[in-house]
Structure formats: C-alpha cells, structure tokens
Amino acid sequence: MVQRSKSGRTRQSWSSSRASQTEAAARAADAADAVITRHLHRLAWIPGTIIADVAWPRSATTSWHYWWHAHLVDLLVDAETARPGSVGPTTLARLFRGIRVRNLGRWTNDYYDDMAWLGLAIERARRHLGVGSARGERVLAGRIFDSWAPPKGGGIPWRTMDYFFNTPANGPGAILMARTGQTERAVAMCDWMHEKLLDPVSGLVYDGIKQATGGPGGADWDIVTAIYTYCQGVVLGAELETLRATGGVRHRDRIGQVLEAIEKHLLVRTDLSDARGGPARIVPGAGGGDGGLFAGILVRYLALIATDLPDGPGAEAVRTRAGRIVVDTAEAVWQTRAIVNDAPLFSADWRQQAVIPADSGSNAQFIAGAVHSSETPERDLSVQPSGWMALEAAARLADDVSEHPRVP
Template identity: 35%
Template structure:
C-alpha cells in the first residue's frame, strides 16, 4: 500500500503564531503614549517596571526586522486587513514597526544615536527594509525614515576609518574594530548604493578577521600598548550572518565563492553535534544569535548564483532549526493571565524543548523569542520565494 504524502508544512502559519505571541506577550505602548510601540525585555512583566530594566536598543531593532518580515508576507498575501498576522482588527505589521521605531527613539532619549555602532547598524538595516516595504505597499514615504538613514550613515562614516587598516569601530570608545559592527555596516552600505565603501569593509574583514583554518569570521581586533594588532579569536554564530548578507548583496565571483564557502563552514562547525540544527547561544544578547544567522542563510538558500550544494545546505540548516524550535514550543500554560492565554513560548535552544529551558513560572527573555520568530520567518521566506538570479 502506498502511503499518502505528508502535508507540506505551512511555515507562514507558524511564523504568524510566533509573531502573535511576541507582539501580544511583550509588546506595549511606551508610557501609554498613542502611536508608540516597544517590547518588554521579559515576560511576564509589569508595564512601568520595564522603564527601569536595562535598555536593549539592538533587541528592539531586530523586533523591527521581524515585523518587516511579517509585513512582507502580508504584502505577498495581498496587503489586505485579512492578510494581517494578527487579524483585521489589528494594525498591519508595517504600521506596528513604524510605531516601534518611534518608541525606540523616545525610549533612547529622543535620538536614534547611541554608543554602539553595531546597534545602530541593525536599526539602519531594519528601517531601510521598512522603507522599502512602505514603498512596495504604496504607503506614503516617511520623512522620518530619510532622517534616520542620514543620521546613521554619518555615524557609520565616522566609525569606518583607516585605523587598523580599515573596518568599523564597535563603540564610541573607538578602541576596538570588530565583525559585529563592520559586517552590518558593510551590508547597509551595499544596500544603499555605496558598494565601494561596502567592499572595502568586506575586504578588511577577509584580510584581518577571517580564520582560514575554520572558514569563519572571528570577533575583532585592537591595538595593544606596543602598537601591534591583537585579534580576539572568539567565533560567534550571528557574525557569519551579516557577512554572508554583504557578500551576496555585493555579488561578483569572488564574493559569491566566499559566500558558498561560508555556508559550508557554518554547516560543518556551528551545528549541534550529529544534527543539522544550528547551535544556540543562551540568553541575553546570545538569545538573538541563531535567529540573525538564519535570516541571512535564508537569502543564500534562494540565491541561484550560488552552487546548488550551498543553497541546499542553507535551506536545510534553516528548516531543521525552525522545525526544532516549533516542535519544542509550549503554550503559555498555567499561571498566565487570561489575556496571555493561547500563545506559545519557544525554547532558548532549538535542540531542547521549551518545557526544559523555560518551565512554567520562569521569566522568558525577549531575545530568545525574537530568535525563534526570526528562524520561522526565515523558513517561511524560503518556502515563499523562488530562487533569484
């Protein structure tokens, strides 16, 4: 007897479930101000207490990016109220993302400039995608977005100097240049028509922070008291993501060859032993890392300029990790308020169930939930998008 084919996974529906859960459990107005949105850094959490918790600018930037992902799916489904991830009675993902950018600015002392260039680079990338979404949905352009890009581009120009031979400083201390800042700034330059600047940054990464033996990009470099360049050899999963994105955005034979090799190195070295599931890096900032990597692996998975083996590897890494996160989810469960019922929580680690990493009663960090949402959006993007040339 022939067994019927399994029903195809609906990654859009799964991504919508993650989007609803994050926005409803963590999302709120800033100080109850209309036209604003911001995410609490943990759940459950009292509204006013969130103002006294540590401020995580770059977590909010990735929240913007996740909402843009949802908005692009809404656009693909007709951009009607019925297509909205949270139903027709709620704002579109794009509108919520715009409110979030307003909330970030107000919470950040009425400015989008802060002390860390990598933080600002992530927001610049997210708002650039938000602007493109607005254009494609034929919504009027926001002057705010143009001001954001002008302000942040000036920041990146000032941080991308010839010190240490090139690269972008990590912070306003200007004593350390690293992949976390240089890679997203390079990607931002590449996406905004500044290819020469982007290529110079990528060339510096290749010359200074690429580990030939492992095929991956290490953390950063600084000058010691003797004036010698000293590198930090730690390898972080998320750093490989924006490098991959910049290589793909710039294109050309050399960059694309490096992109294919980078996918292969990620598959061989950054997975859970014996599985094709990407490793995760705990809570705090590390709670975002695997989601960021998957965002850019999804681009590689549908890029026809790459060899089929690289595309297939990228797709397998994303979908296996997404499947693991989905399989390990748990409902909000006992102890949740009636308003929080019906939503899901995701594990800190894709290879472990949420019941283990976030048992009932545990405080759940925003970063880890954004990570799972990003991974599910990456899987949905691969499922929706044909290969591109």
C-alpha cells in the same frame, strides 16, 4: 523536487521536505502573534507609540535594549510583507516612534553595531512597506560610513571612542552600505573582514581585533578569536549584498567557503531527522541576553543565501545547502517550543524543550557593553524573536520569496 521561478531559475521546493507551505506560514504567524501579544505595549502615556518589554513575564525594571528593538522591527516587516494586514504599517510607525522617544529623541547611540541594525531595519521597512524615516536611514547610514577607520586598524569600531574593530559592527554595516548605494565601502568592509578576521584553519569568522595591551615591536593588535553564530551570518549577508552590487567573483567564493565552514564546524546534531532521514544538524543557540538573537540572525542570512544568491557556478548547490539548514533549524525551533496560553514560547537552545519562565529570579543585566542572560533565558525578549526569525525564514523559503527582485 524542484520548481522553476518566474525568472527561469531552478529552485528547491522546500515545502516538500519539511513543513508544508501553509504550515510554515501558520507557524510564523503564531510566532508573531505570541511575541506581539506578550511584549508590545504603548510607551508610558505617550500616544502613537509602541515599545517592547525586554522580559516576559514583565520585569519591574524599565530597561530597554536598542538593538533588540531593531530586530523586532525587521520581524514586523517580515510578517507584514508575508501576510499583508497581519501587522499593519501603523504598528511599525508606532514602534519607530517608540524607539526614538525611548532613545531620547535620537536615532543614534554609541554602538555602531546597534546603529547598523536599526539602519537596516528602517531601510527594509521603507523599501518593502513605505514606512519609516528617510532622515533616520540617512543619519544611521552616514554614521556607519563616517566611522570607517583604516588608519586606526579597522574596519569600523564596535562603539565610539573605542579601538575594538569587530565583525558584529562591520558585518551589518557592510550590508547597510551595499543596500544604500555605498558599494565601494561595502566592498572594502568585506575585504577587511576577510583579511583580518578569518580563521585560516576552520574558515569561520572571528569576533574582532583590538589594540594590544602590550607586546614587543609591531604587535599592536590582538585577535579576539571567539566564534559566534551571528558573525558568520552577517558576513554571509555582507558578501551576498556586495556580490549583488558588483558581481565580484571573490564575494561568491567567500560565501561558499563560509557556508562550508558552518557546515563542518558550527552546526549541532539533534534527535530530529532531516529531510533525507538522517540526524538533523541545526544552528546552535547561545543562551539569553544578547546571545538570544545570535542563532536567529544566522538563520536569517542563510535564508537570504537560499533565496537571493545570484546564478553562477555552483550557486544552486549553495542555495540548497543553506536552505536545508534553515528548514531543519526551523523544525527544531517548532518542536522544542512550549505552549503558554495557547501560544508558542521558544527555547534558548533548540535541542532542548523550552523552559517556561517565572516572575522570579535574576533579570538580564547590561554589563560592560553587553546584555547578559536572565536566570531563565527564555524570559528574554531576544530569545523569542530569534525563534520567530527562524520560522519566518522557513516560511519565506516555502513560499519562494526573495528579499530583492529577481533578475530575469
């Protein structure tokens, strides 16, 4: 079944294939309420602030994680735009204030991927809801723009004073550049990732390149060949936003190629049936810690392909394929949830039932620039927004909601 949008574009009716439109919205709302209730609270004694506990049950430590909060902002924007009044601009304003206070009065930190994510969250909050700091957006976008370093091998680096140039920084950085009008830089970043970081065999995107520790002659760089779900997601998002800004055919081609690689090499089978009666293939989880967000990020940008890919050769098929992954993955997220106090708690692996964490065991630890999982991954804040992200994405598809105005 298809439906025609106001722009005249033929679109898949996702609500006919999985959860109904009403049910998809209700699931997303339940996810939002669960995360907000369990994790959000005022920052210390400071009025007008909100911050999130990075663990539930709450940890005795006072750690926080900047980029996890950026995605929390993005999700609050999703919720408020989909269900006006469910969150409210005041909540977002307080969270922005909490983030800045907790970050010692600054918008920036030493990690370019972190700054790109918060810049994207502020840009979306301002564009959709009129909430957020224009100065914060300019500062963060400026840091991304100024970090471009082709003479040093990049791309933009992972963090300041570093020679590791990776997809997790360049992907969201390119999306931010495209959305803030720096189109030429977005194009250059997409081209750099395609040239330097694409696996020629699988078509998936590598993690990054770093300065070699040794080697003869011109062997100056080592490729870090790890494959992460969220790297594929941010490349899809970067190529899409650059395509929207330029109409460049190569960006459309790359979207199709990366999507095909995801379908062939990255998805995992579940015991669930897909919309056509076969075994559903979904985005795999990556545990807790920072990895808790990886799957949700890929689902977010697959949904963006499904809703916002401009018309062109093969576009409808690409939108349909991307959307199918989103709705099947969201169904797995919902079916593997646990229920705690009548609210969902999401699994770190959407092929298995969620484990309800106890107030014991080791907590997530920040080691060598990354956050490693708690003993029970479901305890980490990152895992719960990832499930929420998938459900919001499916609800947007069911309601046929675009990130950007559609061109008639």
